[in-house]
Amino acid sequence: MQHTIARLKDAKMTHILRIQSAALKAVHDYMYDSGVVQGMPVILSPETDPLNHPHFDASVDYYGQRLHLTKSMILHKQLSLLNGGFDKIYVMSPNVRLEQGELGQTGRHLFEFTQVDIELKEKTKTEFIGLVDGMIKNVFEFVMRECAADLDALGRKLTVPSLPLKVYESEELRSEYGDDFETIASAREADPFWVLNFPREFYDREDKQTRGYYHNYDIFWPEGYGEALSGGEREWEHDEIVRKMRERGTRMDAFETYLDVAKQGLIPRTVGGGLGIERMVRYLTGQKHVRDVTLFPRVPGERIDF
Amino acid sequence: MQHTIARLKDAKMTHILRIQSAALKAVHDYMYDSGVVQGMPVILSPETDPLNHPHFDASVDYYGQRLHLTKSMILHKQLSLLNGGFDKIYVMSPNVRLEQGELGQTGRHLFEFTQVDIELKEKTKTEFIGLVDGMIKNVFEFVMRECAADLDALGRKLTVPSLPLKVYESEELRSEYGDDFETIASAREADPFWVLNFPREFYDREDKQTRGYYHNYDIFWPEGYGEALSGGEREWEHDEIVRKMRERGTRMDAFETYLDVAKQGLIPRTVGGGLGIERMVRYLTGQKHVRDVTLFPRVPGERIDF
Numbered sequence: 350m351q352h353t354i355a356r357l358k359d360a361k362m363t364h365i366l367r368i369q370s371a372a373l374k375a376v377h378d379y380m381y382d383s384g385v386v387q388g389m390p391v392i393l394s395p396e397t398d399p400l401n402h403p404h405f406d407a408s409v410d411y412y413g414q415r416l417h418l419t420k421s422m423i424l425h426k427q428l429s430l431l432n433g434g435f436d437k438i439y440v441m442s443p444n445v446r447l448e449q450g451e452l453g454q455t456g457r458h459l460f461e462f463t464q465v466d467i468e469l470k471e472k473t474k475t476e477f478i479g480l481v482d483g484m485i486k487n488v489f490e491f492v493m494r495e496c497a498a499d500l501d502a503l504g505r506k507l508t509v510p511s512l513p514l515k516v517y518e519s520e521e522l523r524s525e526y527g528d529d530f531e532t533i534a535s536a537r538e539a540d541p542f543w544v545l546n547f548p549r550e551f552y553d554r555e556d557k558q559t560r561g562y563y564h565n566y567d568i569f570w571p572e573g574y575g576e577a578l579s580g581g582e583r584e585w586e587h588d589e590i591v592r593k594m595r596e597r598g599t600r601m602d603a604f605e606t607y608l609d610v611a612k613q614g615l616i617p618r619t620v621g622g623g624l625g626i627e628r629m630v631r632y633l634t635g636q637k638h639v640r641d642v643t644l645f646p647r648v649p650g651e652r653i654d655f
Numbered sequence: 656m657q658h659t660i661a662r663l664k665d666a667k668m669t670h671i672l673r674i675q676s677a678a679l680k681a682v683h684d685y686m687y688d689s690g691v692v693q694g695m696p697v698i699l700s701p702e703t704d705p706l707n708h709p710h711f712d713a714s715v716d717y718y719g720q721r722l723h724l725t726k727s728m729i730l731h732k733q734l735s736l737l738n739g740g741f742d743k744i745y746v747m748s749p750n751v752r753l754e755q756g757e758l759g760q761t762g763r764h765l766f767e768f769t770q771v772d773i774e775l776k777e778k779t780k781t782e783f784i785g786l787v788d789g790m791i792k793n794v795f796e797f798v799m800r801e802c803a804a805d806l807d808a809l810g811r812k813l814t815v816p817s818l819p820l821k822v823y824e825s826e827e828l829r830s831e832y833g834d835d836f837e838t839i840a841s842a843r844e845a846d847p848f849w850v851l852n853f854p855r856e857f858y859d860r861e862d863k864q865t866r867g868y869y870h871n872y873d874i875f876w877p878e879g880y881g882e883a884l885s886g887g888e889r890e891w892e893h894d895e896i897v898r899k900m901r902e903r904g905t906r907m908d909a910f911e912t913y914l915d916v917a918k919q920g921l922i923p924r925t926v927g928g929g930l931g932i933e934r935m936v937r938y939l940t941g942q943k944h945v946r947d948v949t950l951f952p953r954v955p956g957e958r959i960d961f
Contacts (some may be wrong), residue, residue, distance in 0.1 A: 655913070
């Protein structure tokens with residue numbers, strides 16, 4: 350407990366919260382000005398992102414129904430875009446992922462965190478990349494203007510990245526740096542950068558001609574700060590979704606409604622992604638661990654006292 | 656499922672989401688301009704608001720610890736203000752309250768919803784009322800300016816409330832209208848209004864001279880839309896907190912850390928409150944039920960299909 354009190358009282362936390370507040374303001378301003386409507390988060394649902402890595406179950410029972418804590422709002426974002434009156438939506442979406450304890454060491458994992466989670470309809474990855482490039486630049490400019498004294502107090506120097514951010518193919522980086530290309534490229538780059546094509550969950554679109562090529566991407570923060578955003582163009586065809594669920598061993602009975610909508614041919618053609626707020630604030634403030642930018646950190650495997 | 660698809664596709668939902676987006680923008684702008692720092696939500700914690708009405712447990716186990724879904728961030732907001740560098744904080748805080756099914760009929764209950772949850776340090780209820788009055792006015796002005804066509808399409812006429820909003824004592828309204836004064840006053844008033852003094856959870860400050868008088872409040876929406884915000888000045892003294900927990904039968908072992916901080920005399924003297932976003936959007940858009948303003952409604956007692 351004394352540890353929690355010390356963290357809450359830490360003068361460093363004042364600067365971090367001010368920078369966080371400015372960064373969030375810049376995100377909301379940019380989204381509003383870009384005509385992206387804001388939806389509300391979903392916390393409990395019978396269907397949620399399956400994730401493609403091992404983790405523990407987080408669910409509750411309510412009136413005989415098992416409801417899962419949201420691991421990401423991907424499926425809900427997609428279906429939101431069934432509405433014909435808007436083609437862009439974002440949500441400040443808290444996600445709970447009860448990760449295995451070893452992820453506590455990466456410096457960038459919390460078992461509870463918030464994404465700014467964006468989805469666009471009838472758009473391509475190029476258009477998504479353009480929108481997010483603008484958001485990142487806007488965050489840097491606003492934070493540097495509003496929080497110059499806070500950045501100074503933290504000893505943090507930032508430069509506004511030049512747009513467009515660089516875009517790499519993952520295979521290109523892998524052949525240059527080997528399997529650990531994410532870490533190495535993140536350490537070598539000076540600006541945030543995109544990397545295309547990662548094998549992932551069923552919902553990221555796989556090329557029909559070139560199987561094994563995925564129309565998806567990550568953003569990485571530079572200076573070794575690692576992954577910032579994940580997203581992609583999405584599958585919309587029922588048969589593709591089912592094929593990919595089978596390949597991945599995804600439990601199809603956990604996606605009854607989603608598959609029903611897919612069977613009716615109603616999944617909108619979308620592209621999107623989610624950018625982690627705590628990771629962004631960690632980068633902007635130059636802190637070692639996401640724990641250091643969080644008032645009440647939820648680090649995988651660590652006991653919480655409040 | 657067809658019901659969910661129809662709701663998502665409903666043209667009315669376009670207008671509602673645009674109005675919601677403008678209302679949220681106005682809240683964030685106002686908070687930022689008022690120097691209120693923004694914290695991140697807490698979803699899981701060993702300690703959370705006990706609430707003073709019957710509801711079901713919502714918790715998960717993680718590495719041998721039982722973590723509760725946040726019913727409100729009151730305790731975390733208070734301790735956030737241990738930091739000496741800011742005296743105002745807000746959080747867009749999703750709350751999960753597994754309510755009993757009969758609350759599905761009130762038109763204003765969801766078992767999952769979001770509050771703009773605000774707490775101020777070393778301030779009085781008068782200062783809190785002034786801050787929130789300004790926020791509400793800002794929301795009305797911004798929504799009416801930005802979303803005139805959407806309000807028209809919904810057949811909704813709004814007028815910017817005059818400040819200061821009226822403030823009533825609950826006993827005054829009770830003697831005029833009887834025990835159902837909340838409903839009757841909400842139906843009769845034309846503008847949102849404050850009501851002071853409600854018996855509530857242990858953390859709302861009870862007057863030391865006049866026991867049974869609470870330095871807390873609600874805001875009500877007019878036109879019968881009912882409760883909008885709850886809050887109050889808070890208890891900070893360990894002995895008062897313990898006395899009130901005992902009176903209410905609150906399980907003290909569920910507040911080990913909080914009571915430990917209180918025992919050290921460290922609970923900041925704060926005042927605050929939380930305003931429900933879905934209820935605000937329901938009022939602004941003139942809808943019957945909070946269900947009608949939510950893409951994925953979680954209505955007490957109702958089965959969720961997505």
